[in-house]
Amino acid sequence: MTYNYAYFPGCSQVGSAEEYGLSTLTVCKKLGIELAELQDWNCCGASSAHMTDEFLSFALPARNLALARKTGLDLLVVCAACYSRMNAAKARINSDKGLCEEISEAIGANPLFEGRIRHLLDVIVNDIGVAEIKKHVKKDLSGIKAVPYYGCLLVRPREFCFCDSTENPTDLDRLISALGVEVRKWSYKTDCCGGSLSLSRNDIVQKLVNRIFEEAFKSGADLIVTACPMCQANLEMRQRPGKLRFKLVHHMPVVYFTEILGLAMELEGWREWLKAHLISPKPLLEKIDSGGVG
Amino acid sequence: MLTSVTRIEKEIEARTEEKARLCYQCKKCAAGCPVSFAMDLLPHEIMNCVCRGMDERVLTSSTIWLCAACETCSVRCPNGIDIAGVMDALRSISLERHYPPAEPHVTAFHRSFLAGIRGTGRTNEPVLIGIYKLLSRRLLDDIGLGAKMIAKGKIKPVPRFVKDRSVIRRIFKAAKTRVRT
Ligand code: SF4
Ligand code: SF4
Numbered sequence: 001m002t003y004n005y006a007y008f009p010g011c012s013q014v015g016s017a018e019e020y021g022l023s024t025l026t027v028c029k030k031l032g033i034e035l036a037e038l039q040d041w042n043c044c045g046a047s048s049a050h051m052t053d054e055f056l057s058f059a060l061p062a063r064n065l066a067l068a069r070k071t072g073l074d075l076l077v078v079c080a081a082c083y084s085r086m087n088a089a090k091a092r093i094n095s096d097k098g099l100c101e102e103i104s105e106a107i108g109a110n111p112l113f114e115g116r117i118r119h120l121l122d123v124i125v126n127d128i129g130v131a132e133i134k135k136h137v138k139k140d141l142s143g144i145k146a147v148p149y150y151g152c153l154l155v156r157p158r159e160f161c162f163c164d165s166t167e168n169p170t171d172l173d174r175l176i177s178a179l180g181v182e183v184r185k186w187s188y189k190t191d192c193c194g195g196s197l198s199l200s201r202n203d204i205v206q207k208l209v210n211r212i213f214e215e216a217f218k219s220g221a222d223l224i225v226t227a228c229p230m231c232q233a234n235l236e237m238r239q240r241p242g243k244l245r246f247k248l249v250h251h252m253p254v255v256y257f258t259e260i261l262g263l264a265m266e267l268e269g270w271r272e273w274l275k276a277h278l279i280s281p282k283p284l285l286e287k288i289d290s291g292g293v294g
Numbered sequence: 295m296l297t298s299v300t301r302i303e304k305e306i307e308a309r310t311e312e313k314a315r316l317c318y319q320c321k322k323c324a325a326g327c328p329v330s331f332a333m334d335l336l337p338h339e340i341m342n343c344v345c346r347g348m349d350e351r352v353l354t355s356s357t358i359w360l361c362a363a364c365e366t367c368s369v370r371c372p373n374g375i376d377i378a379g380v381m382d383a384l385r386s387i388s389l390e391r392h393y394p395p396a397e398p399h400v401t402a403f404h405r406s407f408l409a410g411i412r413g414t415g416r417t418n419e420p421v422l423i424g425i426y427k428l429l430s431r432r433l434l435d436d437i438g439l440g441a442k443m444i445a446k447g448k449i450k451p452v453p454r455f456v457k458d459r460s461v462i463r464r465i466f467k468a469a470k471t472r473v474r475t
Contacts (some may be wrong), residue, residue, distance in 0.1 A: 114405035192364035
């Protein structure tokens, strides 16, 4: 079976989270998910738009929705924040005629998008299914202990949540456990890491991030798996103490679910993706490569 | 017992359809809020102040800027109030009424983020960080981290642009709040 989507990469995936973008393309190709990148897409405005200006928060994603409309396909996104903002814009524009007209005028195109906006994790777990994924697994990842981290925007608000629960989702758990990874239980999988305050109030963010890592350690995990570039960047950047305010130094790698999928399926490029991490997953991988696990 | 609906409550309702008066102060929002330890008003106190018409107290609070928009409160409120949506409305109202922001670094970040999009149509890390450092006057923050990110290819030296920048300009021109960017 093939899957066809219009694809919105999002700014991070061609910038600071390039490894997420690259691993997405490679994994999709292998799984028969065909992606047609939107031509000349723009930033969705992320947190800063919806936190300060309602019109911008709908009009910026609306231009992308107008581009997607022309393709006649459903739209695929991989960033949790883009996923949330695009869905919020679609819901509002499709129900508010006045706003829809105002935006049409500003962008010179029709932003009414009737297709679905999907996150790649949803397509892989809920359409393709973990049974199918298992068939593609080549490398034995048993021995890796990981906790899945959903963060906020994959599960909240409720109307855009594709996971089986907003409080204790298991979609990502099921996927990584299908790869042989040992999924550890913890109660921080949907706790906020404070990503939107990462640059401006890193004192607050370090507290949030440190608590997440403490809990991950307590659970016995040696890896965090995520599906959001904001969470990934924030968790990687802020797990070391800044200005000596926190005594704990964590050194736990945080990888994208597409990277660990690519690794399990032995897809070309996984070593390169993992090199881009601030906290190297290398020691963990050497364990796998030497066959010293499981 | 509060009987009349305050002006700010009406304004929030017009923007978000959320009714602050439905709040019965159970404090569930505050209990689960990850940032509550740093806030000057807890989320349920924001709701209370809104119902009492204490505009200035709310609009000059640090809370509205420290709220990370994680939506935990919104999915848990027994009365179905989208508190995170109320926070969005309060931030916009605060800017529109030109209150000095209680968290100038946070607003500097948002201004930088939007200025970057306005200029390029995309979010480019070096542009965002550059503008933010100028606006916040925190030139030396995270220098070591920045160097490491450049070395790892996480900060791309050449920004990416949307080709059709006139449409981005039109979007910003039509925007209501006119966040000074
Ligand atoms: S959870 Fe809802 S009802 Fe309870 S205090 Fe917060 S806003 Fe009010
Ligand atoms: S959305 Fe804001 S107020 Fe609500 S729980 Fe999250 S940080 Fe707290």
